[in-house]
Amino acid sequence: MINKKTCAAALVAFAFSMPAVAEEPMNDLEIAHTAYTAGQIDIRYAHLALALSQNEDVRAFAATMVRDHTAVNDAAGALITELNVTPQDNGLSQALVKGAGEKVEELTGLRGKAFDCAYATNELGYHQVVNQTVEGKFIPNTTVEPLKELLTDALATFKQHEKHAENMVSSLKCS
Amino acid sequence: MLVKRTYTRRRAGALLGAGLAALFLSGAPRAGDAPRTHKIDIQKFKFAPAALTIKAGDSVEWTNHDIAPHTATHEEGSWDTGTLSRGESAALTFETPGTYSYFCAFHPQMTGTLTVEA
Numbered sequence: 001m002i003n004k005k006t007c008a009a010a011l012v013a014f015a016f017s018m019p020a021v022a023e024e025p026m027n028d029l030e031i032a033h034t035a036y037t038a039g040q041i042d043i044r045y046a047h048l049a050l051a052l053s054q055n056e057d058v059r060a061f062a063a064t065m066v067r068d069h070t071a072v073n074d075a076a077g078a079l080i081t082e083l084n085v086t087p088q089d090n091g092l093s094q095a096l097v098k099g100a101g102e103k104v105e106e107l108t109g110l111r112g113k114a115f116d117c118a119y120a121t122n123e124l125g126y127h128q129v130v131n132q133t134v135e136g137k138f139i140p141n142t143t144v145e146p147l148k149e150l151l152t153d154a155l156a157t158f159k160q161h162e163k164h165a166e167n168m169v170s171s172l173k174c175s
Numbered sequence: 176m177l178v179k180r181t182y183t184r185r186r187a188g189a190l191l192g193a194g195l196a197a198l199f200l201s202g203a204p205r206a207g208d209a210p211r212t213h214k215i216d217i218q219k220f221k222f223a224p225a226a227l228t229i230k231a232g233d234s235v236e237w238t239n240h241d242i243a244p245h246t247a248t249h250e251e252g253s254w255d256t257g258t259l260s261r262g263e264s265a266a267l268t269f270e271t272p273g274t275y276s277y278f279c280a281f282h283p284q285m286t287g288t289l290t291v292e293a
């Protein structure tokens with residue numbers, strides 16, 4: 001079986017290697033857009049899991065993803081309103097949306113343990129990549145203090161998700 | 176019944192004040208015997224303090240400081256704070272001595288222990 005974690009990492013690594021992303025650091029409005037988009041994508045995956053999985057642990061995890069990413073994105077929305085700015089779409093957001101569309105299509109065709117494992121493995125890989133990006137690129141490049149604070153809180157949350165996903169992958173015994 | 180949910184959410188502070196005032200006005204218990212309210216902060220995905228010992232009749236108030244919603248839920252299911260969003264608190268009163276392990280129903284890796292002494 002192909003390692004999906006590696007695939008996800010490779011996909012986003014490809015996204016990050018796009019010239020527009022690699023050459024100049026993203027600005028605050030682009031970072032805000034991509035962070036928000038990344039959350040919306042995970043909520044989309046979670047709704048798929050709630051629709052297709054029969055596994056109680058997987059469903060509980062998915063419900064937590066909806067709850068937590070909604071809380072983070074609501075806070076982001078409130079901040080955007082408060083600062084009266086408009087987040088900027090960018091190459092990385094677009095690459096994430098494109099990758100997610102393909103992943104959703106793949107997951108939609110799966111059922112039972114095959115779905116649970118594919119979802120869990122993708123959640124682990126996705127959170128690993130998003131966390132590396134938020135920690136290594138977004139937080140250091142953010143100049144607006146309240147946005148930096150929000151990203152720091154969000155990262156603490158996503159790191160818990162990564163750990164939770166890791167536990168879920170190992171308890172599902174997917175490999 | 177092990178526990179009774181006394182007051183919740185943002186109203187906790189006001190109701191707690193009212194409760195203590197009522198207790199004080201009734202004048203019945205001696206100071207040393209008065210039930211106390213202990214505070215547990217939920218921050219960075221941890222209960223702080225993670226282990227707490229209280230006297231039967233005391234209350235515990237959990238406050239969530241994280242952006243993610245949390246709960247404090249008894250492992251055996253006999254009590255639960257319900258969902259606490261950021262800035263929200265819930266307090267429970269414990270009447271029955273024992274050791275209670277609890278966790279966050281949303282993030283099961285978050286755990287705590289409450290010891291209720293007679």
Ligand SMILES: [Cu+2]
Binds near residue numbers: 244245279280281
């Ligand atoms: Cu929690």
